Amino acid sequence: METIEELTGRVRAFAAERDWQPFHTPKNLAMALAGEVGELLAELQWLTPEESARVMADPEHGARVRAEIADVTIYLVRLADVLGVDLLAAAADKLADSAVRYPVERARGSAAKAPRDQPPVT
Amino acid sequence: METIEELTGRVRAFAAERDWQPFHTPKNLAMALAGEVGELLAELQWLTPEESARVMADPEHGARVRAEIADVTIYLVRLADVLGVDLLAAAADKLADSAVRYPVERARGSAAKAPRDQPPVT
Amino acid sequence: METIEELTGRVRAFAAERDWQPFHTPKNLAMALAGEVGELLAELQWLTPEESARVMADPEHGARVRAEIADVTIYLVRLADVLGVDLLAAAADKLADSAVRYPVERARGSAAKAPRDQPPVT
Amino acid sequence: METIEELTGRVRAFAAERDWQPFHTPKNLAMALAGEVGELLAELQWLTPEESARVMADPEHGARVRAEIADVTIYLVRLADVLGVDLLAAAADKLADSAVRYPVERARGSAAKAPRDQPPVT
Numbered sequence: 001m002e003t004i005e006e007l008t009g010r011v012r013a014f015a016a017e018r019d020w021q022p023f024h025t026p027k028n029l030a031m032a033l034a035g036e037v038g039e040l041l042a043e044l045q046w047l048t049p050e051e052s053a054r055v056m057a058d059p060e061h062g063a064r065v066r067a068e069i070a071d072v073t074i075y076l077v078r079l080a081d082v083l084g085v086d087l088l089a090a091a092a093d094k095l096a097d098s099a100v101r102y103p104v105e106r107a108r109g110s111a112a113k114a115p116r117d118q119p120p121v122t
Numbered sequence: 123m124e125t126i127e128e129l130t131g132r133v134r135a136f137a138a139e140r141d142w143q144p145f146h147t148p149k150n151l152a153m154a155l156a157g158e159v160g161e162l163l164a165e166l167q168w169l170t171p172e173e174s175a176r177v178m179a180d181p182e183h184g185a186r187v188r189a190e191i192a193d194v195t196i197y198l199v200r201l202a203d204v205l206g207v208d209l210l211a212a213a214a215d216k217l218a219d220s221a222v223r224y225p226v227e228r229a230r231g232s233a234a235k236a237p238r239d240q241p242p243v244t
Numbered sequence: 245m246e247t248i249e250e251l252t253g254r255v256r257a258f259a260a261e262r263d264w265q266p267f268h269t270p271k272n273l274a275m276a277l278a279g280e281v282g283e284l285l286a287e288l289q290w291l292t293p294e295e296s297a298r299v300m301a302d303p304e305h306g307a308r309v310r311a312e313i314a315d316v317t318i319y320l321v322r323l324a325d326v327l328g329v330d331l332l333a334a335a336a337d338k339l340a341d342s343a344v345r346y347p348v349e350r351a352r353g354s355a356a357k358a359p360r361d362q363p364p365v366t
Numbered sequence: 367m368e369t370i371e372e373l374t375g376r377v378r379a380f381a382a383e384r385d386w387q388p389f390h391t392p393k394n395l396a397m398a399l400a401g402e403v404g405e406l407l408a409e410l411q412w413l414t415p416e417e418s419a420r421v422m423a424d425p426e427h428g429a430r431v432r433a434e435i436a437d438v439t440i441y442l443v444r445l446a447d448v449l450g451v452d453l454l455a456a457a458a459d460k461l462a463d464s465a466v467r468y469p470v471e472r473a474r475g476s477a478a479k480a481p482r483d484q485p486p487v488t
Contacts, residue, residue: 004126007213014217018229023290026187027166027174027397031289033194034159034400038282041156044149045275046267049414052149056205065148066207070216072155072198073209076191083178085188087195091129094192095136107140145412149275153411156278160404167397168389171292248370251457258461262473270431271410271418277438278403285400288393296393300449309392310451313442314460316399317453320438327422329432331439335373338436339380351384 004077004088011078026083033075040068126199126209133200148205155197162190248321248332255322270327277319284312370443370454377444392449399441406434 015024043065044052056062080087137146165187166174178184202209259268287309288296300306324331381390409431410418422428446453 002210002214004210007210007217010214010217014221017226018224020229025171025175026177027169027171028289030159030162030166030174031285031393031397031400034156034163034397035282035286035289037152037156037159038279038285040152041275041282042279044152045272045279047149049147049149052152053147053204055148056207065205066212067216069198069202069205069207069209070212073213074216076194076198077213080191082175083187083191085178085191087191088124088126088129090188090192091195091199092124092132094189094196095129095132099136102140104139107142150411153271153275153278153407156275157404157408157411160401160407163397163404164401167394167401246454246458248454251454251461254458254461258465261470262468264473269415269419270421271413271415274403274406274410274418278400278407281396281400281403284396288396291393293391293393296396297391297448299392300451309449310456311460313446313449313451313453314456316442317457318460320435320442321457324435326419327431327435329422329435331435332368332370332373334432334436335439335443336368336376338433338440339373339376343380346384348383351386 007073008077008081011074012081015078024078024082026079029075029079029082033072033079036068036071036075040065040072043068129195130199130203133196134203137200146200146204148201151197151201151204155194155201158190158193158197162187162194165190251317252321252325255318256325259322268322268326270323273319273323273326277316277323280312280315280319284309284316287312373439374443374447377440378447381444390444390448392445395441395445395448399438399445402434402437402441406431406438409434 015021043061044055047055055065077087079085080090137143165183166177169177177187199209201207202212259265287305288299291299299309321331323329324334381387409427410421413421421431443453445451446456
Protein backbone atom coordinates (compact mmCIF):
# COMPACT_ATOMS: atom_id res chain seq x y z
CA MET A 1 0.00 0.00 0.00
CA GLU A 2 1.52 3.10 1.28
CA THR A 3 4.70 4.32 2.88
CA ILE A 4 5.54 4.63 6.52
CA GLU A 5 5.29 8.41 6.18
CA GLU A 6 1.73 8.06 4.93
CA LEU A 7 0.84 5.76 7.81
CA THR A 8 2.39 8.24 10.23
CA GLY A 9 0.25 11.01 8.80
CA ARG A 10 -2.90 8.94 9.03
CA VAL A 11 -2.29 7.99 12.64
CA ARG A 12 -1.55 11.61 13.46
CA ALA A 13 -4.82 12.72 11.88
CA PHE A 14 -6.69 9.93 13.66
CA ALA A 15 -5.46 11.17 17.03
CA ALA A 16 -6.04 14.83 16.19
CA GLU A 17 -9.64 14.28 15.10
CA ARG A 18 -10.38 12.71 18.47
CA ASP A 19 -8.48 15.31 20.51
CA TRP A 20 -6.21 12.59 21.84
CA GLN A 21 -2.94 14.53 21.53
CA PRO A 22 -2.82 15.40 25.25
CA PHE A 23 -2.74 11.70 26.06
CA HIS A 24 -0.06 10.97 23.49
CA THR A 25 3.04 11.82 25.47
CA PRO A 26 6.08 9.63 24.80
CA LYS A 27 5.70 8.07 28.24
CA ASN A 28 2.07 7.14 27.69
CA LEU A 29 2.66 5.91 24.16
CA ALA A 30 5.57 3.73 25.28
CA MET A 31 3.24 2.14 27.82
CA ALA A 32 0.58 1.61 25.17
CA LEU A 33 3.18 0.07 22.88
CA ALA A 34 4.24 -2.28 25.66
CA GLY A 35 0.62 -3.19 26.34
CA GLU A 36 0.13 -4.17 22.71
CA VAL A 37 3.34 -6.19 22.68
CA GLY A 38 1.96 -7.97 25.73
CA GLU A 39 -1.13 -8.93 23.75
CA LEU A 40 1.09 -10.22 20.96
CA LEU A 41 3.03 -12.35 23.45
CA ALA A 42 -0.23 -13.76 24.77
CA GLU A 43 -1.03 -15.04 21.28
CA LEU A 44 2.23 -16.98 21.12
CA GLN A 45 2.94 -17.93 24.72
CA TRP A 46 1.68 -21.52 24.74
CA LEU A 47 2.92 -22.40 21.27
CA THR A 48 6.18 -24.19 20.72
CA PRO A 49 8.63 -22.23 18.55
CA GLU A 50 7.74 -24.62 15.70
CA GLU A 51 4.02 -24.04 16.16
CA SER A 52 4.63 -20.31 16.22
CA ALA A 53 6.31 -20.61 12.81
CA ARG A 54 3.05 -22.02 11.41
CA VAL A 55 0.66 -19.67 13.21
CA MET A 56 -0.36 -17.75 10.09
CA ALA A 57 -1.63 -20.97 8.51
CA ASP A 58 -4.51 -20.94 11.00
CA PRO A 59 -6.84 -18.23 9.64
CA GLU A 60 -8.35 -17.28 12.97
CA HIS A 61 -5.19 -17.32 15.04
CA GLY A 62 -3.25 -15.73 12.19
CA ALA A 63 -5.74 -12.87 12.02
CA ARG A 64 -5.32 -12.22 15.73
CA VAL A 65 -1.53 -12.17 15.43
CA ARG A 66 -1.73 -9.82 12.45
CA ALA A 67 -4.06 -7.49 14.37
CA GLU A 68 -1.69 -7.37 17.35
CA ILE A 69 1.26 -6.64 15.10
CA ALA A 70 -0.79 -3.87 13.55
CA ASP A 71 -1.46 -2.34 16.97
CA VAL A 72 2.23 -2.48 17.81
CA THR A 73 3.07 -0.80 14.50
CA ILE A 74 0.52 1.95 14.99
CA TYR A 75 1.81 2.88 18.44
CA LEU A 76 5.43 2.65 17.34
CA VAL A 77 4.78 4.96 14.40
CA ARG A 78 2.87 7.35 16.65
CA LEU A 79 5.60 7.37 19.28
CA ALA A 80 8.27 8.07 16.68
CA ASP A 81 6.15 10.88 15.26
CA VAL A 82 5.68 12.51 18.65
CA LEU A 83 9.39 12.24 19.41
CA GLY A 84 10.44 13.41 15.97
CA VAL A 85 12.40 10.22 15.33
CA ASP A 86 12.75 8.88 11.79
CA LEU A 87 12.10 5.19 12.40
CA LEU A 88 13.77 3.90 9.26
CA ALA A 89 16.86 6.08 9.65
CA ALA A 90 17.20 5.13 13.31
CA ALA A 91 16.91 1.43 12.44
CA ALA A 92 19.44 1.74 9.64
CA ASP A 93 21.91 3.45 11.98
CA LYS A 94 21.44 0.78 14.60
CA LEU A 95 21.88 -1.99 12.07
CA ALA A 96 25.16 -0.44 10.99
CA ASP A 97 26.30 -0.38 14.63
CA SER A 98 25.27 -3.99 15.09
CA ALA A 99 27.26 -5.02 12.02
CA VAL A 100 30.36 -3.74 13.79
CA ARG A 101 29.47 -5.30 17.13
CA TYR A 102 28.58 -8.68 15.65
CA PRO A 103 31.05 -9.36 12.86
CA VAL A 104 29.84 -12.13 10.61
CA GLU A 105 32.63 -14.56 11.38
CA ARG A 106 32.48 -14.30 15.14
CA ALA A 107 28.70 -14.33 15.23
CA ARG A 108 28.52 -17.50 13.17
CA GLY A 109 31.09 -19.17 15.35
CA SER A 110 29.27 -18.35 18.56
CA ALA A 111 25.78 -19.22 17.42
CA ALA A 112 25.94 -22.90 18.22
CA LYS A 113 27.59 -22.54 21.58
CA ALA A 114 26.02 -19.54 23.14
CA PRO A 115 22.64 -18.61 21.75
CA ARG A 116 21.99 -16.29 24.65
CA ASP A 117 25.15 -14.32 24.15
CA GLN A 118 24.38 -13.90 20.53
CA PRO A 119 21.53 -11.44 20.49
CA PRO A 120 20.35 -11.74 16.89
CA VAL A 121 20.11 -8.57 14.92
CA THR A 122 20.76 -5.97 17.58
CA MET B 123 16.43 7.14 3.73
CA GLU B 124 14.82 4.04 2.47
CA THR B 125 11.55 2.18 2.54
CA ILE B 126 10.32 -0.36 5.03
CA GLU B 127 10.78 -3.06 2.39
CA GLU B 128 14.43 -2.14 2.07
CA LEU B 129 14.91 -2.23 5.82
CA THR B 130 13.20 -5.63 5.91
CA GLY B 131 15.59 -6.94 3.29
CA ARG B 132 18.60 -5.60 5.15
CA VAL B 133 17.57 -7.14 8.45
CA ARG B 134 16.89 -10.44 6.68
CA ALA B 135 20.37 -10.40 5.13
CA PHE B 136 21.91 -9.48 8.47
CA ALA B 137 20.36 -12.53 10.11
CA ALA B 138 21.18 -14.84 7.20
CA GLU B 139 24.85 -13.86 7.13
CA ARG B 140 25.14 -14.82 10.79
CA ASP B 141 23.14 -18.06 10.48
CA TRP B 142 20.61 -16.71 12.96
CA GLN B 143 17.48 -17.84 11.12
CA PRO B 144 16.98 -20.90 13.37
CA PHE B 145 16.66 -18.56 16.35
CA HIS B 146 14.27 -16.27 14.57
CA THR B 147 10.99 -18.04 15.18
CA PRO B 148 7.96 -15.80 15.73
CA LYS B 149 7.89 -16.82 19.38
CA ASN B 150 11.52 -15.90 19.95
CA LEU B 151 11.28 -12.68 17.99
CA ALA B 152 8.18 -11.60 19.90
CA MET B 153 10.15 -12.09 23.12
CA ALA B 154 13.07 -10.09 21.72
CA LEU B 155 10.67 -7.34 20.67
CA ALA B 156 9.22 -7.25 24.17
CA GLY B 157 12.70 -7.13 25.67
CA GLU B 158 13.55 -4.09 23.58
CA VAL B 159 10.28 -2.39 24.49
CA GLY B 160 11.25 -3.02 28.10
CA GLU B 161 14.50 -1.13 27.53
CA LEU B 162 12.55 1.72 25.99
CA LEU B 163 10.25 1.86 29.03
CA ALA B 164 13.29 1.96 31.30
CA GLU B 165 14.43 5.14 29.55
CA LEU B 166 11.13 6.87 30.29
CA GLN B 167 9.97 5.34 33.56
CA TRP B 168 11.08 8.03 36.00
CA LEU B 169 10.21 10.97 33.79
CA THR B 170 6.95 12.83 34.14
CA PRO B 171 4.83 12.81 30.97
CA GLU B 172 5.93 16.42 30.43
CA GLU B 173 9.61 15.55 30.81
CA SER B 174 9.14 12.66 28.41
CA ALA B 175 7.84 15.12 25.83
CA ARG B 176 11.18 16.95 25.99
CA VAL B 177 13.45 13.92 26.14
CA MET B 178 14.89 14.37 22.66
CA ALA B 179 16.20 17.81 23.65
CA ASP B 180 18.79 16.09 25.84
CA PRO B 181 21.36 14.78 23.34
CA GLU B 182 22.52 11.84 25.45
CA HIS B 183 19.15 10.71 26.71
CA GLY B 184 17.62 11.37 23.30
CA ALA B 185 20.22 9.18 21.63
CA ARG B 186 19.41 6.33 23.99
CA VAL B 187 15.68 6.65 23.31
CA ARG B 188 16.31 6.72 19.56
CA ALA B 189 18.50 3.61 19.79
CA GLU B 190 15.82 1.71 21.73
CA ILE B 191 13.16 2.70 19.22
CA ALA B 192 15.49 1.48 16.50
CA ASP B 193 15.83 -1.90 18.21
CA VAL B 194 12.07 -2.20 18.54
CA THR B 195 11.67 -1.34 14.85
CA ILE B 196 14.26 -3.88 13.76
CA TYR B 197 12.63 -6.74 15.65
CA LEU B 198 9.16 -5.72 14.56
CA VAL B 199 10.22 -5.65 10.91
CA ARG B 200 11.97 -8.99 11.31
CA LEU B 201 8.96 -10.57 13.02
CA ALA B 202 6.63 -9.35 10.29
CA ASP B 203 9.00 -10.70 7.64
CA VAL B 204 9.17 -14.13 9.25
CA LEU B 205 5.37 -14.26 9.58
CA GLY B 206 4.76 -12.92 6.09
CA VAL B 207 2.76 -9.99 7.43
CA ASP B 208 2.75 -6.69 5.54
CA LEU B 209 3.18 -4.25 8.42
CA LEU B 210 1.81 -1.19 6.66
CA ALA B 211 -1.20 -2.99 5.24
CA ALA B 212 -1.97 -4.57 8.59
CA ALA B 213 -1.73 -1.19 10.31
CA ALA B 214 -3.94 0.46 7.70
CA ASP B 215 -6.58 -2.25 8.11
CA LYS B 216 -6.50 -1.88 11.87
CA LEU B 217 -6.77 1.88 11.67
CA ALA B 218 -9.87 1.51 9.47
CA ASP B 219 -11.39 -0.81 12.09
CA SER B 220 -10.57 1.65 14.86
CA ALA B 221 -12.23 4.47 12.95
CA VAL B 222 -15.47 2.48 13.13
CA ARG B 223 -15.01 1.52 16.77
CA TYR B 224 -14.11 5.04 17.89
CA PRO B 225 -16.28 7.43 15.91
CA VAL B 226 -14.92 10.94 16.10
CA GLU B 227 -17.88 12.45 17.91
CA ARG B 228 -18.13 9.88 20.64
CA ALA B 229 -14.39 9.69 21.16
CA ARG B 230 -14.12 13.44 21.62
CA GLY B 231 -16.94 13.47 24.08
CA SER B 232 -15.46 10.71 26.19
CA ALA B 233 -11.91 11.94 26.24
CA ALA B 234 -12.22 14.28 29.16
CA LYS B 235 -14.23 12.00 31.37
CA ALA B 236 -12.77 8.59 30.86
CA PRO B 237 -9.25 8.59 29.52
CA ARG B 238 -8.85 4.93 30.34
CA ASP B 239 -11.88 3.85 28.37
CA GLN B 240 -10.71 5.72 25.39
CA PRO B 241 -7.76 3.76 24.11
CA PRO B 242 -6.24 6.24 21.68
CA VAL B 243 -5.56 5.09 18.18
CA THR B 244 -6.40 1.40 18.47
CA MET C 245 -4.24 -14.67 54.25
CA GLU C 246 -1.57 -17.13 53.61
CA THR C 247 2.12 -17.29 52.85
CA ILE C 248 3.84 -17.18 49.51
CA GLU C 249 4.69 -20.86 49.93
CA GLU C 250 1.01 -21.68 50.30
CA LEU C 251 0.15 -19.66 47.22
CA THR C 252 2.91 -21.45 45.31
CA GLY C 253 1.46 -24.81 46.32
CA ARG C 254 -2.02 -23.79 45.29
CA VAL C 255 -0.93 -22.55 41.88
CA ARG C 256 1.06 -25.74 41.37
CA ALA C 257 -1.99 -27.87 42.20
CA PHE C 258 -4.16 -25.73 39.95
CA ALA C 259 -1.86 -26.40 36.99
CA ALA C 260 -1.45 -30.08 37.81
CA GLU C 261 -5.19 -30.72 38.02
CA ARG C 262 -5.59 -29.31 34.51
CA ASP C 263 -2.56 -31.14 33.06
CA TRP C 264 -1.01 -27.79 32.21
CA GLN C 265 2.54 -28.63 33.34
CA PRO C 266 3.79 -29.29 29.79
CA PHE C 267 2.90 -25.71 28.87
CA HIS C 268 4.55 -24.30 31.97
CA THR C 269 8.15 -24.07 30.80
CA PRO C 270 10.12 -21.07 32.08
CA LYS C 271 10.10 -19.60 28.59
CA ASN C 272 6.33 -19.84 28.24
CA LEU C 273 5.67 -18.62 31.77
CA ALA C 274 7.94 -15.61 31.27
CA MET C 275 5.89 -14.72 28.20
CA ALA C 276 2.66 -15.14 30.14
CA LEU C 277 4.05 -12.96 32.92
CA ALA C 278 4.95 -10.28 30.37
CA GLY C 279 1.49 -10.52 28.84
CA GLU C 280 -0.12 -9.87 32.21
CA VAL C 281 2.22 -6.96 32.91
CA GLY C 282 1.11 -5.59 29.56
CA GLU C 283 -2.51 -5.71 30.74
CA LEU C 284 -1.50 -3.89 33.91
CA LEU C 285 0.21 -1.17 31.86
CA ALA C 286 -2.92 -0.81 29.77
CA GLU C 287 -4.88 0.05 32.92
CA LEU C 288 -2.50 2.89 33.76
CA GLN C 289 -1.29 4.15 30.39
CA TRP C 290 -3.55 7.17 29.94
CA LEU C 291 -3.50 8.27 33.57
CA THR C 292 -1.15 10.95 34.80
CA PRO C 293 1.19 9.76 37.54
CA GLU C 294 -1.02 11.66 40.00
CA GLU C 295 -4.18 9.98 38.72
CA SER C 296 -2.44 6.62 38.95
CA ALA C 297 -1.78 7.29 42.63
CA ARG C 298 -5.54 7.56 43.18
CA VAL C 299 -6.60 4.67 40.99
CA MET C 300 -7.68 2.41 43.84
CA ALA C 301 -10.21 5.02 44.96
CA ASP C 302 -12.29 4.19 41.88
CA PRO C 303 -13.91 0.85 42.76
CA GLU C 304 -14.23 -0.40 39.20
CA HIS C 305 -10.85 0.71 37.93
CA GLY C 306 -9.24 -0.32 41.20
CA ALA C 307 -10.69 -3.81 40.91
CA ARG C 308 -9.23 -4.17 37.42
CA VAL C 309 -5.80 -3.05 38.60
CA ARG C 310 -5.95 -5.46 41.53
CA ALA C 311 -6.92 -8.31 39.22
CA GLU C 312 -4.02 -7.61 36.87
CA ILE C 313 -1.59 -7.46 39.77
CA ALA C 314 -2.98 -10.79 40.92
CA ASP C 315 -2.33 -12.31 37.50
CA VAL C 316 1.23 -11.02 37.52
CA THR C 317 1.75 -12.47 41.00
CA ILE C 318 0.35 -15.85 40.03
CA TYR C 319 2.62 -16.22 37.02
CA LEU C 320 5.64 -14.92 38.91
CA VAL C 321 5.08 -17.42 41.69
CA ARG C 322 4.56 -20.20 39.17
CA LEU C 323 7.70 -19.27 37.24
CA ALA C 324 9.78 -19.22 40.40
CA ASP C 325 8.37 -22.60 41.41
CA VAL C 326 9.21 -24.17 38.06
CA LEU C 327 12.75 -22.74 38.17
CA GLY C 328 13.29 -23.66 41.81
CA VAL C 329 13.94 -20.04 42.75
CA ASP C 330 13.04 -18.79 46.22
CA LEU C 331 11.43 -15.45 45.36
CA LEU C 332 11.85 -13.83 48.75
CA ALA C 333 15.45 -14.93 49.16
CA ALA C 334 16.32 -13.78 45.65
CA ALA C 335 14.70 -10.40 46.28
CA ALA C 336 16.49 -10.00 49.61
CA ASP C 337 19.84 -10.79 47.97
CA LYS C 338 19.19 -8.28 45.22
CA LEU C 339 18.15 -5.62 47.67
CA ALA C 340 21.41 -6.11 49.55
CA ASP C 341 23.32 -5.69 46.27
CA SER C 342 21.37 -2.55 45.46
CA ALA C 343 22.17 -1.07 48.85
CA VAL C 344 25.82 -1.27 47.89
CA ARG C 345 25.31 0.07 44.38
CA TYR C 346 23.09 2.95 45.49
CA PRO C 347 24.52 4.26 48.77
CA VAL C 348 22.01 6.42 50.57
CA GLU C 349 24.00 9.62 50.38
CA ARG C 350 24.79 9.49 46.69
CA ALA C 351 21.32 8.34 45.73
CA ARG C 352 19.70 11.22 47.58
CA GLY C 353 22.00 13.72 45.99
CA SER C 354 21.32 12.47 42.47
CA ALA C 355 17.58 12.19 42.72
CA ALA C 356 16.76 15.74 41.84
CA LYS C 357 19.21 16.08 39.00
CA ALA C 358 19.09 12.80 37.23
CA PRO C 359 15.97 10.80 37.81
CA ARG C 360 16.78 8.50 34.93
CA ASP C 361 20.16 7.56 36.30
CA GLN C 362 18.72 6.77 39.63
CA PRO C 363 16.85 3.58 39.09
CA PRO C 364 14.84 3.35 42.30
CA VAL C 365 15.13 0.17 44.27
CA THR C 366 17.18 -1.99 41.92
CA MET D 367 13.98 -16.26 54.89
CA GLU D 368 11.27 -13.87 55.62
CA THR D 369 7.69 -13.14 54.69
CA ILE D 370 6.36 -11.02 51.89
CA GLU D 371 5.33 -8.41 54.47
CA GLU D 372 8.91 -8.17 55.68
CA LEU D 373 10.18 -7.79 52.13
CA THR D 374 7.58 -5.09 51.51
CA GLY D 375 8.78 -3.21 54.57
CA ARG D 376 12.39 -3.47 53.52
CA VAL D 377 11.73 -2.20 50.02
CA ARG D 378 9.67 0.65 51.45
CA ALA D 379 12.53 1.64 53.77
CA PHE D 380 15.01 1.35 50.91
CA ALA D 381 13.03 3.83 48.85
CA ALA D 382 12.39 6.17 51.77
CA GLU D 383 16.06 6.37 52.74
CA ARG D 384 16.87 7.51 49.21
CA ASP D 385 13.96 9.96 48.93
CA TRP D 386 12.63 8.00 45.98
CA GLN D 387 8.96 8.05 46.99
CA PRO D 388 8.08 10.88 44.56
CA PHE D 389 9.22 8.67 41.67
CA HIS D 390 7.30 5.67 42.96
CA THR D 391 3.88 6.38 41.53
CA PRO D 392 1.90 3.34 40.37
CA LYS D 393 2.37 4.43 36.78
CA ASN D 394 6.14 4.69 37.08
CA LEU D 395 6.46 1.48 39.07
CA ALA D 396 4.38 -0.43 36.53
CA MET D 397 6.79 0.76 33.84
CA ALA D 398 9.77 -0.29 35.95
CA LEU D 399 8.16 -3.67 36.52
CA ALA D 400 7.67 -4.07 32.78
CA GLY D 401 11.26 -3.06 32.15
CA GLU D 402 12.51 -5.77 34.48
CA VAL D 403 10.22 -8.36 32.91
CA GLY D 404 11.77 -7.33 29.59
CA GLU D 405 15.21 -8.14 30.96
CA LEU D 406 13.93 -11.52 32.11
CA LEU D 407 12.56 -12.23 28.64
CA ALA D 408 15.92 -11.31 27.15
CA GLU D 409 17.54 -14.06 29.22
CA LEU D 410 15.20 -16.69 27.81
CA GLN D 411 14.44 -15.46 24.30
CA TRP D 412 16.86 -17.60 22.29
CA LEU D 413 16.43 -20.74 24.35
CA THR D 414 14.08 -23.50 23.31
CA PRO D 415 11.39 -24.24 25.90
CA GLU D 416 13.40 -27.36 26.82
CA GLU D 417 16.60 -25.38 27.27
CA SER D 418 14.71 -22.87 29.38
CA ALA D 419 13.68 -25.70 31.70
CA ARG D 420 17.37 -26.41 32.37
CA VAL D 421 18.56 -22.83 32.64
CA MET D 422 19.22 -22.95 36.38
CA ALA D 423 21.72 -25.77 35.84
CA ASP D 424 24.09 -23.25 34.26
CA PRO D 425 25.47 -21.30 37.23
CA GLU D 426 26.14 -18.08 35.36
CA HIS D 427 22.96 -17.98 33.30
CA GLY D 428 20.96 -19.23 36.28
CA ALA D 429 22.29 -16.41 38.43
CA ARG D 430 21.21 -13.86 35.83
CA VAL D 431 17.73 -15.32 35.64
CA ARG D 432 17.44 -15.35 39.44
CA ALA D 433 18.55 -11.70 39.59
CA GLU D 434 15.96 -10.66 37.02
CA ILE D 435 13.23 -12.51 38.88
CA ALA D 436 14.36 -10.73 42.02
CA ASP D 437 14.03 -7.34 40.31
CA VAL D 438 10.54 -8.22 39.11
CA THR D 439 9.58 -9.29 42.63
CA ILE D 440 10.94 -6.12 44.21
CA TYR D 441 8.99 -3.84 41.87
CA LEU D 442 5.85 -5.92 42.18
CA VAL D 443 5.99 -5.79 45.95
CA ARG D 444 6.67 -2.06 45.84
CA LEU D 445 3.80 -1.43 43.43
CA ALA D 446 1.40 -3.40 45.60
CA ASP D 447 2.55 -1.49 48.66
CA VAL D 448 2.02 1.87 47.01
CA LEU D 449 -1.44 0.84 45.79
CA GLY D 450 -2.41 -0.75 49.10
CA VAL D 451 -3.02 -4.11 47.45
CA ASP D 452 -2.45 -7.31 49.41
CA LEU D 453 -0.64 -9.39 46.79
CA LEU D 454 -1.36 -12.77 48.30
CA ALA D 455 -5.04 -12.06 48.92
CA ALA D 456 -5.45 -10.67 45.42
CA ALA D 457 -3.79 -13.75 43.94
CA ALA D 458 -5.92 -16.09 46.02
CA ASP D 459 -9.09 -14.32 44.91
CA LYS D 460 -8.04 -14.50 41.29
CA LEU D 461 -7.18 -18.17 41.57
CA ALA D 462 -10.64 -18.84 42.97
CA ASP D 463 -12.16 -17.02 39.99
CA SER D 464 -10.01 -18.99 37.58
CA ALA D 465 -11.11 -22.25 39.15
CA VAL D 466 -14.65 -21.35 38.15
CA ARG D 467 -13.69 -20.17 34.67
CA TYR D 468 -11.53 -23.19 33.93
CA PRO D 469 -13.25 -26.21 35.44
CA VAL D 470 -10.86 -29.13 35.71
CA GLU D 471 -12.71 -31.42 33.32
CA ARG D 472 -13.12 -28.94 30.51
CA ALA D 473 -9.63 -27.56 30.88
CA ARG D 474 -8.10 -31.02 30.62
CA GLY D 475 -10.15 -31.79 27.58
CA SER D 476 -9.15 -28.63 25.78
CA ALA D 477 -5.48 -28.67 26.59
CA ALA D 478 -4.41 -30.94 23.77
CA LYS D 479 -6.48 -29.30 21.09
CA ALA D 480 -6.25 -25.64 21.80
CA PRO D 481 -3.30 -24.60 23.89
CA ARG D 482 -3.89 -20.98 23.05
CA ASP D 483 -7.45 -20.96 24.27
CA GLN D 484 -6.47 -22.53 27.50
CA PRO D 485 -4.67 -19.80 29.34
CA PRO D 486 -3.02 -21.78 32.11
CA VAL D 487 -3.59 -20.65 35.63
CA THR D 488 -5.42 -17.41 35.04
